[in-house]
Amino acid sequence: MSTTQQANDMQKNVREGWQDPSIAERYARAEAATRPYANIIIDKASLASNITDHNCTVNALDFGCGTGVVTAALYDIVPKEKWSNVKVLGGDISPHMLDYLRGRGEKNGWTGLTTQIVDGADIQLNNNQFTHIFANAIIFFLPLGALEKLFDLLQPGGFIGLTTWASFGWYSYVERAVNNMSNPPFLPTFSEIRDSLQKGNAWHEPAFVKQQLEETGLQDVELVVEKRNVECGTPAQFCESMMMPMTIVSGHWKESNRQETLKEVMSELKKVMIEEAGGEEGMCYMQMEGIVGVGWKSMKKAKW
Template sequence: MAAPHQDPSASEFKEAVNALWQEDDVAKKYENAEKATRPFGKILVDKSGLAHLNSDAHVFDLATGTGAVVKELYDAVPKEKWGKLKILAADVSPPMLEYVKKWAETEGWTGTETQIVDGNNIDLPANTYTHIFVSFAIFVMPDALPKLYELLKPGGFIGVTTLACLPWHSLLARSIARMADAPYSPSSSDLEEKLFSGRPWGDHKYVVSQLREVGLHNVDAVREKKSAQVGTPKLFMESMSFVLQMVGAYWEEGKREEWLKELNGIMLEESAKDAGGEEEQVTLEFDGIAGWGWKSG
């Protein structure tokens, strides 16, 4: 018999996760996750053609997080051409944007600006950007693509990345199975249903169809698996805060804090076993989809 649980609505589920994005130390917790997400950002940057930049480019990086795509852009574009880059790094999280701003100042990215932008309520001028990137966030703003298309200049590029599956779910499931009171263990399908707003964003064909539906052409997508070392077990669990928030949304409020504390400890132990020790590196295999397309010139 399944353990009793509450079934959070998609909005309640996302509110639980979004609360984490407002915490002062969220960038510190999340920056380690870049090691897993950044290789997929590189795929988009490579497909965008920006490495061979000859004219000015105005880039919109929505849900920038700790700036993984921005970093890939500046790695790809020769330094002598940095002056041709103008980048708006946007997110709903002020701490994330402060992190990106400081990084830009340190690295000399004078063309990078930051701005709070809610991907579900974008208020920016149309026909403005030559390139738009959305890294592992399009599934939480499922109606954003038509608006992003409006923001794009003719001939412009849009690239998105999304998860094909949840790489940490097996660790989560076996950790919950060890808990004393056996609280409800959400399946991968449970979590994807909420995280993806009930849409199949983990499906390669669906990503392609959504890009085509808004009017993009030369649309393509790839699904790839990439292994990444995501820090020591302790560092890894700091970046797993958002996962714990997602799971906690299924548990009754009276026991939630106690259970989450127990789960965090068990997952730390399990990840240390996987890594081979507390000072070793946790390795995750990310199964992701990168999709892109162009607006007619």
């Protein structure tokens, strides 16, 4: 299989995986990894102080919202009596993610929340409408032009906060699992997986993230690079949350026996994680290193 075909299969698997009815329940476990970085971008946006002290209103886009980790972080930081000042549009390509987020909003009373199918490769939203845009662990999947489109969606003085990964800790576990197999499948290198996901762009490098934000036209650009040791649940829960990354990896395997190979690798991965956790009921941990980038769109009057 050619390198180009492998990359195309990986991207195809990502889009198809997002349409899996079980994706939301599986992906919810990943919030353990993404929530710390969602908290950082919400904090950098100064939402609570502006709403509480100045009675400002927020019209935010949670872009590539998934199960709604950023939306949850936003509502958590704003006093409940000020939730009427908040509007959030959760946008994602997966209807199942949006269903999950709607249910979460109804359960928690997030009356300002609406959801809509939004394709990051072809964003069909009106310009100059949002005060804040949050793109948590999504921008590296998309063409570079997506960030320019997000910039156009901002009102003057608006804020963009995005996160991406400098490294992710699951690869070493998968490598151990594959190496333990008597007839191991081909495993692409960490760099090959990363480059395929990022379309060859260096979203894992802080300097590149800063450059993209500044070239888009954002001002007061700031970066935070932070490592976290993340609790990922029991071995079974960890493996459940790994189905999306592993469907991406499986893009390198022959389609004729891809599902069978994936099942075998996941079985071996569970054994590795049981050993790592010290038993089936033990906790698994994974070290992640995230990059948070934020900036503001210029305006004629004082910043929002």
